[in-house]
Amino acid sequence: MNEQYLEILYKFKADIPVVSVSGPLPEVPRIVRNINDMVAIELSLPFYQWDTARGFKDLPESWNEQSDRQTDILEVLRHLESNKPKGIFVLLNPPFTGDDASVMTQAIQNLFFSLRGSRTYIVLLAHEVLPEGVTEIIFNLEIPLPAQSGVREIISSWLKEHNILLSEEDLMSLTRSAQGLSQQEIEDILAESKSKFGVVEARETAASLSNFKVKKLERHNLTFAEKPEVPIGGLAYLKDWLSMTTKLLTFEALESGLSTPKGMLLIGPPGSGKSLVPKVISQKWSVPCLVLDISTIYGKTNASAELNLKNILKMAESLAPCILMIDEIEKILATGDEISLRVFGTFLTWMQEKSALVFVVATVNRVLRIPPELTRPGRFDVTFFVDLPGEEDRVEVLDIHLKKRNVQFEQHELEKLAKKTPDYSGAELEQIVKEAVATAYSEGYLGDLKLEHLLDVAERTIPVSKARKEEIEKIRLYGEIYARPAAPKSYS
Numbered sequence: 001m002n003e004q005y006l007e008i009l010y011k012f013k014a015d016i017p018v019v020s021v022s023g024p025l026p027e028v029p030r031i032v033r034n035i036n037d038m039v040a041i042e043l044s045l046p047f048y049q050w051d052t053a054r055g056f057k058d059l060p061e062s063w064n065e066q067s068d069r070q071t072d073i074l075e076v077l078r079h080l081e082s083n084k085p086k087g088i089f090v091l092l093n094p095p096f097t098g099d100d101a102s103v104m105t106q107a108i109q110n111l112f113f114s115l116r117g118s119r120t121y122i123v124l125l126a127h128e129v130l131p132e133g134v135t136e137i138i139f140n141l142e143i144p145l146p147a148q149s150g151v152r153e154i155i156s157s158w159l160k161e162h163n164i165l166l167s168e169e170d171l172m173s174l175t176r177s178a179q180g181l182s183q184q185e186i187e188d189i190l191a192e193s194k195s196k197f198g199v200v201e202a203r204e205t206a207a208s209l210s211n212f213k214v215k216k217l218e219r220h221n222l223t224f225a226e227k228p229e230v231p232i233g234g235l236a237y238l239k240d241w242l243s244m245t246t247k248l249l250t251f252e253a254l255e256s257g258l259s260t261p262k263g264m265l266l267i268g269p270p271g272s273g274k275s276l277v278p279k280v281i282s283q284k285w286s287v288p289c290l291v292l293d294i295s296t297i298y299g300k301t302n303a304s305a306e307l308n309l310k311n312i313l314k315m316a317e318s319l320a321p322c323i324l325m326i327d328e329i330e331k332i333l334a335t336g337d338e339i340s341l342r343v344f345g346t347f348l349t350w351m352q353e354k355s356a357l358v359f360v361v362a363t364v365n366r367v368l369r370i371p372p373e374l375t376r377p378g379r380f381d382v383t384f385f386v387d388l389p390g391e392e393d394r395v396e397v398l399d400i401h402l403k404k405r406n407v408q409f410e411q412h413e414l415e416k417l418a419k420k421t422p423d424y425s426g427a428e429l430e431q432i433v434k435e436a437v438a439t440a441y442s443e444g445y446l447g448d449l450k451l452e453h454l455l456d457v458a459e460r461t462i463p464v465s466k467a468r469k470e471e472i473e474k475i476r477l478y479g480e481i482y483a484r485p486a487a488p489k490s491y492s
């Protein structure tokens with residue numbers, strides 16, 4: 001965690017007088033403290049903290065005590081420029097909006113050039129994204145949420161400090177639940193648990209941490225996916241790829257950040273099992289699966305969409321290792337205007353550069369909207385075409401859904417049913433099973449579902465492949481050219 005502060009120190013030592021720092025809101029007091037301890041003390045300089053509400057916490061000597069303008073940011077910046085008082089000045093959330101926005105930007109630019117050689121150093125500790133005129137010349141340092149090992153350390157030291165001993169298993173469970181929270185949040189919840197129960201009861205505390213996290217994720221429009229209700233039937237090539245990739249996920253590989261898989265793009269007709277895939281991967285890898293509804297990043301005003309997405313991605317990284325499921329990713333381009341292009345660019349850069357194991361499983365529903373940049377190498381590891389199941393896969397899918405309802409059929413019966421359901425999707429096969437079971441139940445055949453029940457419902461079902469023939473054909477055409485088949489080819 002200390003590297004960030006060292007970086008600020010090096011910048012100041014190199015006489016770069018203004019830097020900006022961004023971090024999670026609950027961490028702000030700690031960040032301020034660390035800048036004092038690790039930068040100001042190291043440079044033997046006085047430390048000053050300013051915010052719009054109270055002005056300076058301790059007034060710099062150079063400031064005329066009579067003046068009451070210290071809450072006016074422009075006044076403060078002018079003072080720093082003309083008096084060049086020696087010290088580290090942390091400016092909390094300096095306001096870059098409103099009428100003075102461009103004046104503020106100009107003032108910061110001026111300081112960046114004029115403060116050199118004066119030992120007056122400024123840290124803009126901002127929660128919002130700063131204007132381009134500032135970010136272009138001023139280096140921004142991000143203080144991330146603690147990663148898994150950091151969280152573990154925070155919990156262990158807190159427990160040690162409070163003379164509480166927990167088993168390795170309990171410590172792991174608390175760590176998993178606390179991932180995605182800031183140090184302050186974790187410590188507050190541990191303290192609350194201790195004050196409530198007198199001890200830190202692992203199960204209760206893990207539940208409090210998880211509940212708090214779920215609420216926090218919801219504020220970022222992220223939810224956790226439910227566990228898959230069934231395994232995936234068929235899709236042999238996709239499963240092969242997954243087994244191979246799973247072997248690469250050794251602890252050593254993850255720790256060293258090497259060969260971290262980035263993600264999988266899935267193209268295919270509706271109901272073919274695309275949304276089932278990330279849930280099954282999450283179960284196979286024993287990591288959480290986060291769901292991002294892409295339309296929520298464009299709120300009432302598109303303007304904050306980029307910031308929203310950045311926060312979401314930061315949140316997902318802090319939960320690594322995890323799966324991030326993004327359905328209908330083509331929606332990220334929303335209106336195709338400048339803002340959505342920027343949002344899309346932010347996503348692509350993140351995909352390209354991320355080192356944490358946030359395995360993105362994205363699905364595409366409208367192939368005509370797929371921007372070519374999405375499928376370029378360096379973003380997703382693989383693009384699969386998840387077609388409607390062929391005959392053999394249909395046997396597997398039917399078997400899975402029948403077994404889920406405690407019904408077993410002979411192989412030849414399943415094959416007969418599969419033959420009668422050409423181009424039916426997995427979702428439709430599931431529906432047939434559901435309906436047939438319900439019919440059998442209503443006819444008093446419970447536990448004695450006949451093949452005829454299933455064949456009967458199948459015959460009455462009109463599959464999407466028929467109802468939306470042209471659309472499915474387009475998807476197939478695109479999938480065959482641009483993606484790898486998820487299953488051996490066998491139409492109808």
Ligand SMILES: Nc1ncnc2c1ncn2[C@@H]1O[C@H](COP(=O)(O)OP(=O)(O)OP(=O)(O)O)[C@@H](O)[C@H]1O
Nearest residue numbers: 232233269270271272273274275276397426427430
């Ligand atoms: N290959 C499969 N194996 C087992 N079940 C399947 C399979 N494909 C689909 N299903 C069943 O159908 C349900 C719906 O499928 P799913 O939501 O994953 O389809 P999708 O491809 O994401 O569709 P859409 O494009 O409409 O979002 C699944 O939850 C599962 O119960």
Ligand SMILES: [Mg+2]
Nearest residue numbers: 274275327363
């Ligand atoms: Mg889906």
